[in-house]
Amino acid sequence: MEPVVHLRGAVTLLGRFPALAGIDLDVAAGEIVLLRGPNGAGKTTLLRCCAGLLPVARGRAVVLGHDLTDRGEARELRRQVGLLGHATGLYDELTVADNVRFWGRAAGATDDAVRTAMSSCGVDGRLADLLVARLSAGQRRRTALACLVARRPRLWLLDEPHAGLDQGGRDLLDELARTAVGAGATVLLSSHELDRAEALADRVVTLVGGTTDGNPQPSPAPTPTQEPVLAP
Amino acid sequence: MTAPHAVGSGPSGSTSSGATRVLGGLSLAGLALLLGYALVWSPADRTQRDSVRLMYVHVPSAIVAFAACALTTVAAAMWLRRRTEGWWVLGGASAEVGLVFTALTLVTGSIWGRPTWGTYWDWDPRITSTSLLFVMLVGYLALRRIDNEAGDAAQRGTRGAIVGLLLFPNVVVVHYSVDWWRSLHQTATITRLDPTIEGTMLFTLMLGIVVFGLIFAWLLVHRFRVGWLEERVEHAGLDDALRARRAEAGVVAGLGGGTA
Amino acid sequence: MLAVSHVGYIAAGWGIVLGSLALYGLRTVRRGRTLAQQVPPEDRRWT
Amino acid sequence: MLRDAALIAGKDLRVELRSQVTTQQVAPFAVLVLILFGVALDPDRGILARASSGLFWVAVLFCALLAIQRAFTIESADGGRDALRLSGLDPAGIFLGKAAAIALQLAALEVVLAVGVVIMYGAEVTGAPLLIATCVAATAGLAAAGTLYGVLAAGLRVRETLLPILLLPVLAPVLIGATKSFEAALGGVASDGWPWCGLLVAFALTYLAVGTLAFGTLMEEPS
Numbered sequence: 001m002e003p004v005v006h007l008r009g010a011v012t013l014l015g016r017f018p019a020l021a022g023i024d025l026d027v028a029a030g031e032i033v034l035l036r037g038p039n040g041a042g043k044t045t046l047l048r049c050c051a052g053l054l055p056v057a058r059g060r061a062v063v064l065g066h067d068l069t070d071r072g073e074a075r076e077l078r079r080q081v082g083l084l085g086h087a088t089g090l091y092d093e094l095t096v097a098d099n100v101r102f103w104g105r106a107a108g109a110t111d112d113a114v115r116t117a118m119s120s121c122g123v124d125g126r127l128a129d130l131l132v133a134r135l136s137a138g139q140r141r142r143t144a145l146a147c148l149v150a151r152r153p154r155l156w157l158l159d160e161p162h163a164g165l166d167q168g169g170r171d172l173l174d175e176l177a178r179t180a181v182g183a184g185a186t187v188l189l190s191s192h193e194l195d196r197a198e199a200l201a202d203r204v205v206t207l208v209g210g211t212t213d214g215n216p217q218p219s220p221a222p223t224p225t226q227e228p229v230l231a232p
Numbered sequence: 233m234t235a236p237h238a239v240g241s242g243p244s245g246s247t248s249s250g251a252t253r254v255l256g257g258l259s260l261a262g263l264a265l266l267l268g269y270a271l272v273w274s275p276a277d278r279t280q281r282d283s284v285r286l287m288y289v290h291v292p293s294a295i296v297a298f299a300a301c302a303l304t305t306v307a308a309a310m311w312l313r314r315r316t317e318g319w320w321v322l323g324g325a326s327a328e329v330g331l332v333f334t335a336l337t338l339v340t341g342s343i344w345g346r347p348t349w350g351t352y353w354d355w356d357p358r359i360t361s362t363s364l365l366f367v368m369l370v371g372y373l374a375l376r377r378i379d380n381e382a383g384d385a386a387q388r389g390t391r392g393a394i395v396g397l398l399l400f401p402n403v404v405v406v407h408y409s410v411d412w413w414r415s416l417h418q419t420a421t422i423t424r425l426d427p428t429i430e431g432t433m434l435f436t437l438m439l440g441i442v443v444f445g446l447i448f449a450w451l452l453v454h455r456f457r458v459g460w461l462e463e464r465v466e467h468a469g470l471d472d473a474l475r476a477r478r479a480e481a482g483v484v485a486g487l488g489g490g491t492a
Numbered sequence: 493m494l495a496v497s498h499v500g501y502i503a504a505g506w507g508i509v510l511g512s513l514a515l516y517g518l519r520t521v522r523r524g525r526t527l528a529q530q531v532p533p534e535d536r537r538w539t
Numbered sequence: 540m541l542r543d544a545a546l547i548a549g550k551d552l553r554v555e556l557r558s559q560v561t562t563q564q565v566a567p568f569a570v571l572v573l574i575l576f577g578v579a580l581d582p583d584r585g586i587l588a589r590a591s592s593g594l595f596w597v598a599v600l601f602c603a604l605l606a607i608q609r610a611f612t613i614e615s616a617d618g619g620r621d622a623l624r625l626s627g628l629d630p631a632g633i634f635l636g637k638a639a640a641i642a643l644q645l646a647a648l649e650v651v652l653a654v655g656v657v658i659m660y661g662a663e664v665t666g667a668p669l670l671i672a673t674c675v676a677a678t679a680g681l682a683a684a685g686t687l688y689g690v691l692a693a694g695l696r697v698r699e700t701l702l703p704i705l706l707l708p709v710l711a712p713v714l715i716g717a718t719k720s721f722e723a724a725l726g727g728v729a730s731d732g733w734p735w736c737g738l739l740v741a742f743a744l745t746y747l748a749v750g751t752l753a754f755g756t757l758m759e760e761p762s
Contacts, residue, residue, distance in 0.1 A: 011474065013470075015381060016466070016469060016470065016473060017473065017477075018470070018473050018474045018477045019477075021474050021477040021478045022474075022478060048621075051625060052625075053621055053624060053625070071759060074759075075624075075755070075759075078624060078625045078627065079627035081625065082625075083621070083625055085618060085621070086618075087617045087618025087621065087622075088617055088618065089617060089618045089619050089621060089622025089623075089625075090617060091550070091554055091613065091616075091619070092616065092617070093554045093557045093558040093613075094550070094553060094554060094557065098550075098553060102546065102550050103622065103626060105546055106543070106546060106626040106627060106628045107626060107627050108627070131557070151627075208480065209477055209478055209479065209480025210477050210478070210480070211477075211478055213478075245525070245528035245529065245531075245533060245536055246521065246524050246525045246528055247520070247521060247524030247525075247528065247538075248521070248524075249538040251538075252538075263510075267506075270506075271502070271506070276497070281497040281498065282497045282498050282499075282502060283497065283498040283501055283502065285502050285506075286501065286502060286505045286506075289505055289506055289509050290505070293509065329516075332512065332513070332516050335512075336508070336509050336512060336513075339505075339508055339509075340505045340508070340509060343501050343504055343505045343508075344501070344505065346501060347497075347498045347501050364708040364711055365708075367704060367707075367708045368705075368708045368709070370704065371701070371704040371705040371708070374697075374701060374704065375691070375701065375705065378695055378697070378701075390753070390756040390757060390759075391691050391757065394687075394691070394753050394756075394757065395688075395691065395705060398709070398749070402708070402709050405712050405742070406708070406711050406712055409711070409712040409715045409716060409738060410711070410715065412738075413715045413719060447513060450517070451513070451516065451517055451520065454517070454520045454521055454524060455520050457524055457536075457538065458520055458523045458524045458527060461524060461527035461528055461530075461531050461535075461536070462527060464527075464531045464535045465527060465530050465531060468530075468531070
């Protein structure tokens with residue numbers, strides 16, 4: 001079984017700047033892996049890269065069986081991942097319910113799945129009819145999380161997911177991530193809340209200067225820790 | 233007019249080669265011949281008198297400008313198909329040289345129009361569509377400048393290429409719609425040329441087209457090589473940037489595993 | 493060439509065209525020389 | 540593809556319903572342009588009535604630029620472009636949906652402008668079917684070409700200035716065709732206008748096809 005994320009010497013350019021200057025990384029199905037490193041180490045770029053949003057200029061990069069050096073395959077990959085980044089991708093002029101319904105339906109979710117996602121993230125009820133522009137930062141993050149949950153991605157990419165959330169929100173996020181892994185998903189996250197994130201993660205990978213050189217080198221033929229159960 | 237002293241190859245390198253020197257020499261010789269025919273040996277027109285001598289510079293410029301535009305579209309299509317750097321560079325080179333010739337077409341047309349029509353500008357289909365072509369080329373080159381910031385050829389997207397691809401079809405559509413528009417409107421059509429031009433005048437015009445074609449080719453080759461060199465300079469930057477980036481991690485420079 | 497009409501227009505038209513082409517050609521060649529110095533000779537396939 | 544187009548168009552129109560930018564800002568701007576033309580061109584000498592077709596379409600063109608900018612501003616706020624790329628929506632569907640939403644807003648603006656031209660410029664309608672057909676074809680062309688060039692410029696720092704220079708020369712045939720067709724429908728002979736209407740239809744179909752094919756690669760551009 002192929003690993004979910006398989007990178008060897010991956011280089012990604014932002015303009016002319018090599019934000020990733022050689023990444024070796026393997027993530028097996030069902031794992032929760034934490035990316036750690038100073039600001040500017042390339043954590044956000046690596047997550048965006050795994051989402052298929054940035055092309056890989058050099059090296060090998062396969063995510064969920066899709067070759068990231070091939071532009072056409074990246075589009076196929078993107079349907080199957082969920083990315084929670086600094087930007088939420090929400091429309092300010094629409095309500096919470098409108099937003100979750102739009103992004104959920106775009107990924108083929110039923111109205112039931114959308115409702116379930118909203119209630120599991122605590123943005124149902126009175127909050128659902130509020131315009132996103134009126135939300136607090138924490139409510140906004142929860143709405144974005146609900147959009148992600150409604151999509152039911154096979155690979156969760158969480159960029160600083162704990163930032164901007166209150167205690168309850170952070171607990172909720174950890175619980176949702178564990179539930180998703182239980183259903184066969186894989187989670188790759190970066191966080192500044194190291195204690196909390198290390199408790200959540202199975203494994204920690206350190207990024208410095210756009211490389212993973214400080215980490216033990218992954219074995220040439222990695223074996224997955226657990227057989228993946230594909231989400232429906 | 234290609235300044236022979238500039239066509240030599242110095243020890244430090246330039247964009248000239250044997251082929252461009254031959255091309256430059258032919259252009260200069262042809263230009264001297266053209267000047268003789270256009271300004272001295274060809275007769276004055278009966279109605280336009282000597283102002284017809286402007287035709288031998290205006291019409292060839294226009295033909296070269298439209299050919300450059302067509303070449304840009306071809307280069308864009310090939311870039312979309314093959315994604316090889318050469319086609320990318322060619323699109324920019326022909327658009328930039330084409331822009332120069334389009335500007336010259338407009339200027340000479342305007343200068344010619346004054347003695348012929350009594351006005352510097354007329355809403356003639358050719359002038360209208362040429363001026364729109366000018367704006368389209370400017371827009372295309374502006375977009376390419378933005379695309380160039382995106383890094384080397386592999387990173388570059390299709391934005392510029394799609395505008396380039398639509399360039400020539402747009403010019404054709406604009407030209408015909410303007411043509412149609414004016415033909416329904418104009419009551420007294422002023423013909424620029426006598427319907428048939430013959431003898432020395434026709435020969436001079438043909439010579440003008442050939443000579444301008446040679447000048448265009450000479451400029452295009454040099455401009456292409458400038459673009460090619462620009463790509464090389466940028467490409468050399470990537471390896472340095474990678475080394476600098478990896479040095480942040482405190483590892484020994486070089487791809488393919490450090491020996492720290 | 494004794495009784496030529498429109499001399500000003502003809503001179504302006506030809507002068508502008510030849511002058512601009514010469515300037516543009518010169519500028520392109522100069523750019524090429526500056527860039528060629530920054531690139532190893534094997535990248536200049538034409539020499 | 541059509542399901543995705545409907546989803547996108549529905550979302551864009553819902554955003555418009557809630558924000559009211561077209562009704563409260565673009566439509567007043569359109570009327571303002573008509574008033575400014577009236578002030579600039581002497582209203583007493585009948586220039587306005589004679590030039591009403593051209594002025595109408597120039598006003599529509601300006602409004603179309605605003606509507607296209609607006610349609611892509613919605614998407615560029617807060618990482619919307621990345622979200623769209625991750626959404627799994629068919630790019631051709633996104634193109635058709637956004638073009639449809641722009642077309643509907645433009646159609647509403649054209650109604651306002653048409654009433655304005657008839658009342659303020661004294662234009663006289665002699666060929667209503669031609670008038671409507673021209674509006675439909677020209678609007679489809681404007682929306683299709685506008686969406687294609689809009690996504691080219693979207694997300695760039697210089698988009699406000701780059702979009703007009705890229706788009707307006709391309710739209711010249713629409714301006715010419717629609718103006719000639721309107722001249723025939725407003726006080727002219729209607730049969731003179733139908734060939735122009737055909738040109739508009741051909742333009743719209745061409746750009747719908749190009750956009751449907753090219754939008755996917757254009758969405759991939761880094762912004």
